[in-house]
Amino acid sequence: MSPASRAGSVLSRRHWILALALGATVAACMWAAQLPDADSAELAEARPARRPLPAAAPATAQPVHWTPAPRQPWPEAEPAALAAWQPALPPPVQPPQPHQVQPAPPPPQAPPFPYQLIGRLVQAGRVQALLGSEQRSLAVQAGDTIDGQWRVQAIGDDSLELLWLPGPLPQTLRLKPL
Numbered sequence: 001m002s003p004a005s006r007a008g009s010v011l012s013r014r015h016w017i018l019a020l021a022l023g024a025t026v027a028a029c030m031w032a033a034q035l036p037d038a039d040s041a042e043l044a045e046a047r048p049a050r051r052p053l054p055a056a057a058p059a060t061a062q063p064v065h066w067t068p069a070p071r072q073p074w075p076e077a078e079p080a081a082l083a084a085w086q087p088a089l090p091p092p093v094q095p096p097q098p099h100q101v102q103p104a105p106p107p108p109q110a111p112p113f114p115y116q117l118i119g120r121l122v123q124a125g126r127v128q129a130l131l132g133s134e135q136r137s138l139a140v141q142a143g144d145t146i147d148g149q150w151r152v153q154a155i156g157d158d159s160l161e162l163l164w165l166p167g168p169l170p171q172t173l174r175l176k177p178l
Contacts, residue, residue, distance in 0.1 A: 110164035110171045113150065117160050117173045129155045 115131035121139065122128075129152065131138040144152045145165075153161040153170070160173040 108167055108169060110167055110169040113162060113171060113173055114147070117175050120155065120157070120175070127155050129160050131160075 115133045115138065117129060118132045118137075119130040120127065121130055126141060128139045128141050131140060131146070138146065140146060140152050142152050142154055146152065146162075149165055151163045151165060153163050155161075158175040162171045162173060163169070164171060
């Protein structure tokens with residue numbers, strides 16, 4: 001016999017034993033339920049006989065000596081107890097602030113020019129300004145547009161006249177002495 005078939009037979013024997021135990025339990029319960037109850041007979045003899053209930057009085061009939069009891073008035077409630085039932089108070093009204101005249105905004109100013117004037121170059125009668133920044137260097141002449149925002153108006157001996165186009169605001173850039 002293989003171990004698998006032997007395990008199956010052990011389990012089936014166990015199932016048979018459990019099924020027989022369950023059947024015996026059910027049979028014992030059914031037998032006990034059919035036996036007469038000795039205690040119930042003793043209790044029936046010890047219980048007093050029931051008296052018949054009196055006939056109910058009609059709903060409209062009132063007792064002859066019935067009078068309503070006088071009632072006392074309700075005590076006055078304290079203000080703290082009534083506060084929860086009152087509507088909420090409106091928020092306090094703020095007096096209007098006197099209208100203050102806002103100072104006029106400062107006149108618009110052009111942002112700082114992103115280049116430095118590092119020199120001037122004259123070649124064949126054409127004057128060019130040499131500009132430099134950390135990213136690049138430029139050579140520009142009057143009328144050129146720089147970065148789409150600055151137009152070169154004029155180039156002097158030691159200065160550069162610019163116009164900031166979004167503003168349009170003028171700005172002068174001076175050559176820094178060494």
